Amino acid sequence: MDTHSVPGGPPVRYRGATGVSTCFGTFGELLQGRLPEPGADFLVTLPVARWTMAKFQVDPGRDDVDVRPHHKDKARRMAEMVLAAARGPAGGSLTIDSSLPEGKGMASSSADLVATARAVANAVGLELPPQRLEDLLRRIEPSDGVLYPGVVAFDHRRVRLRARLGSLPTMTVVGMDEGGTVDTVAFNRLAKPFTPADRREYARLLERMTRAIARRDLAEVGAVATRSAEMNQALWPKRTLPAVQRICADVGALGVVAAHSGTMLGVLLDTADPDYVEKIAVTVRACSLISPDVSLFRSLSFD
Numbered sequence: 001m002d003t004h005s006v007p008g009g010p011p012v013r014y015r016g017a018t019g020v021s022t023c024f025g026t027f028g029e030l031l032q033g034r035l036p037e038p039g040a041d042f043l044v045t046l047p048v049a050r051w052t053m054a055k056f057q058v059d060p061g062r063d064d065v066d067v068r069p070h071h072k073d074k075a076r077r078m079a080e081m082v083l084a085a086a087r088g089p090a091g092g093s094l095t096i097d098s099s100l101p102e103g104k105g106m107a108s109s110s111a112d113l114v115a116t117a118r119a120v121a122n123a124v125g126l127e128l129p130p131q132r133l134e135d136l137l138r139r140i141e142p143s144d145g146v147l148y149p150g151v152v153a154f155d156h157r158r159v160r161l162r163a164r165l166g167s168l169p170t171m172t173v174v175g176m177d178e179g180g181t182v183d184t185v186a187f188n189r190l191a192k193p194f195t196p197a198d199r200r201e202y203a204r205l206l207e208r209m210t211r212a213i214a215r216r217d218l219a220e221v222g223a224v225a226t227r228s229a230e231m232n233q234a235l236w237p238k239r240t241l242p243a244v245q246r247i248c249a250d251v252g253a254l255g256v257v258a259a260h261s262g263t264m265l266g267v268l269l270d271t272a273d274p275d276y277v278e279k280i281a282v283t284v285r286a287c288s289l290i291s292p293d294v295s296l297f298r299s300l301s302f303d
Contacts, residue, residue, distance in 0.1 A: 019122030028259030033202035062091030103181025105262015222255025
């Protein structure tokens with residue numbers, strides 16, 4: 001590729017270059033807590049079929065980044081950081097289109113940042129392996145593990161991968177929103193009330209989740225997710241959790257999944273269940289009696 005410069009202008013290779021990328025979101029977390037070792041916060045992701053798409057176009061006439069929607073300041077900062085790392089153009093136009101609601105615990109901010117970083121890197125020809133992307137994310141905010149395909153254990157506060165756990169068969173989440181929004185950065189400043197016994201239990205839950213994913217055991221995945229939602233009540237309680245657990249038990253669902261730092265609760269259902277269609281209908285009706293905002297989500301399988 002021609003990389004020579006013209007007098008007074010940017011390298012030819014960047015003129016009008018465009019990069020596009022996407023990143024999936026999550027429905028809360030299958031598991032989130034703190035392990036016995038100091039500062040060992042972690043989560044286990046639940047990727048779902050909702051995405052952020054980012055498009056970046058280099059503009060040789062700009063020395064800044066114009067982002068739309070205009071309030072996506074973190075994405076603008078990420079774009080500027082990638083451009084600086086590329087030592088190429090200084091500006092351009094970034095457009096973000098997302099189906100992930102903000103402030104609900106569905107990794108919308110992380111998905112924005114990952115999609116943005118990759119779109120800008122694609123436009124300017126910068127290699128951006130996961131560890132380098134983690135370094136960039138770490139400079140902005142605590143982040144989810146959505147830069148990795150599949151289900152992963154991720155240290156969201158230190159922004160680093162703990163382990164790739166694998167992939168699960170597709171599940172449906174009947175999700176309900178308790179309302180309001182949560183600032184993830186502010187949430188991560190909260191003092192964790194977990195006792196040493198709690199931390200040991202989180203370690204056992206992580207071991208159980210790791211084995212369950214390896215065996216593709218959805219019932220065990222649901223049981224661990226439910227226990228994690230219960231333990232999170234000490235940190236960020238969901239007022240409707242007892243009611244959602246009753247619905248889960250009544251329909252024979254896999255378990256309850258929580259947005260630990262958000263406003264969402266969900267009932268996990270196995271799409272291969274012979275009674276799946278009936279269970280979906282019953283669960284949606286029951287959840288609609290608790291919240292006016294009920295939606296269906298499909299988990300992603302990476303097989």
